[in-house]
Amino acid sequence: MAEQPEKSVLVIHGPNLNMLGRREPEKYGSDTLAVIDMDLNAAGDKLGVRVTCFQSNHEGEIVEKIQGIPGSGIAGLIINPAAYTHTSIAIRDALLLLDIPVVEVHLSNIYRREPFRHKSMTADVATGQIAGFGKTGYILALEAIADMIC
Numbered sequence: 001m002a003e004q005p006e007k008s009v010l011v012i013h014g015p016n017l018n019m020l021g022r023r024e025p026e027k028y029g030s031d032t033l034a035v036i037d038m039d040l041n042a043a044g045d046k047l048g049v050r051v052t053c054f055q056s057n058h059e060g061e062i063v064e065k066i067q068g069i070p071g072s073g074i075a076g077l078i079i080n081p082a083a084y085t086h087t088s089i090a091i092r093d094a095l096l097l098l099d100i101p102v103v104e105v106h107l108s109n110i111y112r113r114e115p116f117r118h119k120s121m122t123a124d125v126a127t128g129q130i131a132g133f134g135k136t137g138y139i140l141a142l143e144a145i146a147d148m149i150c
């Protein structure tokens, strides 16, 4: 029998996450985004899923990236919308286009922080949310998605 093609998972990182390593390390850890993406790729290799990572500081670019998912073969999405979590109806509406597992990830526990971070515009349209475990949260999200799609 022909081998099944490897499943693809997209990871979207929102604004200011390109500054990880230098940005409030006491909240977000000292790893750079490149390290997080490398760890995700290594975890993907073990789980048998292909991981592609994308970062943008622009809401519209994130919306367009999500719009490109249907029909692309991407089978799961991990998204840390960063500050847009708390404001973006546009990203929420784009996520509603998807019928694949979506996990919202936050490095910090947003519910232990300022009240304006307690509200997520996107969590209730995602399959699930992981917050407060630092970069491990991305790996947990990948494992959860791999479980659902493989």
Ligand code: DQA
Binding pocket: 015, 016, 017, 080, 081, 082, 083, 084, 085, 105, 106, 107, 108, 109, 110, 117
């Ligand atoms: C964050 C939490 C957001 O409130 C914040 O704006 C971020 C990062 C996190 O990963 O903990 O940029 O999404």
